[in-house]
Amino acid sequence: MTAVAEKPGAARAERSRKASNAAVAQLVPVWLRTLIVVVICVAIVLPLMYVIFGSVNSDIGVASGQYFPSSFTLANFGRIWSTVGLADGIINSLISAGTTAVVATAVAVGTAYVLVRFAFFGRVTILRGLLALQSVPGTLVVLPLFVVFSSFSTYLGIQVIGTRWGLIVTYLTFALPFSTWVMVTYLRGLPRELEEAARMDGASNLRIIAQVILPLSWPGIVVSAIFAFLLGWNDVLFASVITNSNTQTVAVALEVFGGAQEGGALPAYGQLMAASLVCAAPVVLLYLIFQRYLVGGLTAGGVK
Structure with missing residues (x-):
């Protein structure tokens, strides 16, 4: 029947x-x-x-406007490590962007759990504030941020400009609101019964987060981490202001190298394009590895 x-x-x-x-x-x-x-x-x-x-074309071929190279060469991929200085830039970017992704995701999971599962005064205001912070353009806070960081060195003796941790703090300012909102949206779709069952067995809040929430929240965690990583990896504006020649990221190194080619006798456009591919490789690998989590994390909360 x-x-x-x-x-x-x-x-x-x-x-x-x-x-x-x-x-x-x-x-x-x-x-x-x-x-x-x-x-x-x-x-x-x-x-x-x-x-x-x-x-894979020569600098002369690219400068002359060739789309398809007349001869293939991999020499550009060997020269960029000395002309562009990619090694130091990639290391600095991996440290700053990777730390930003890890810290932002870890803080976002705990913050989102509190915002979703507990009712307290100011909860709605915090949620609205997270949305409002995402609408603030980065160019608006570059000068105030530089003045504040410079004041730390003048009045407190703490050097921030030219350090990696100063760049990480800057990225966290923008990564935390987005990561927290992504996790809030994802945790709203998780059933409360699983947490209640764990609580009946005597599990504390930390144990519930570690053994119940985290294993079920991988799609949301991956989305938060990747977008926080991309924020630090692709940024040029803040990195060019806060870093120096020893701590500049790979995006700044590419910008400096590209600007140096303007007006040159023989612009090294072939090396510039080879460096661009090398810099894009980590992001492409991230998407290929975690693409199945990205779809679930981005669509979480879309259907109720």
């Missing part, structure tokens, strides 16, 4: 799905959707292939 009753419901769901697809097809014709996809793919693939071809 149950199987018989389920068939009409399944049939209705199938008809509803087909009707939705038909409505979309009527709204946007197949040929138009195909054209849009092709245009988007071309707009993405052509510049990317130009960078790849330029990285």
Whole structure:
């Protein structure tokens, strides 16, 4: 009887799905959707292939405007370590961006758990404040942040400008609100019954977070960590102001090297493109490794 009753419901769901697809097809014709996809793919693939071809082309070939290299060479990937100074920049970026990702995610998990599972005065204000902080543009706080960090050295004797930890603190200012909001959205979808069962067995809040929340929150944790990492890895604005020649990140090293090519007798565009590919490799690897978690983390809380 149950199987018989389920068939009409399944049939209705199938008809509803087909009707939705038909409505979309009527709204946007197949040929138009195909054209849009092709245009988007071309707009993405052509510049990317130009960078790849330029990285294995000679500097003369790239400067002359060649799209497809007349001869392939991997010499650019060997020269960039001395001309661009990628090694130190990559190390500084990995330290600052990696520390930012770890600290922001760890703090976000505990903060989100408190905001989601406990009711207290000011809870809604904090949640609204997290959203408000994400809307503050970075260019607005560059000068005040530089003045504050300089004051630490003048009045307290604490050197912040030119240090990695000063850059990490700066990134945490922007990474923590986003990471916390992502974890708040994800933890809202976790069933409370699992925590209640653990609490009945005598588990404390820390044990619940460690043994119940963390294993179930990997998608949200991965999203928070990757976006916090990208914030530090791709940043040029704050890194160019707060760091010095010894602590500059890879993004600043690329900016300095690219600016030095303007007006040169023979711009090293081939080396610049090779350096760009090397700098993009860690981010691409992160997406390839954690892509299955990214989809679940980004869509968490979208369906209730």
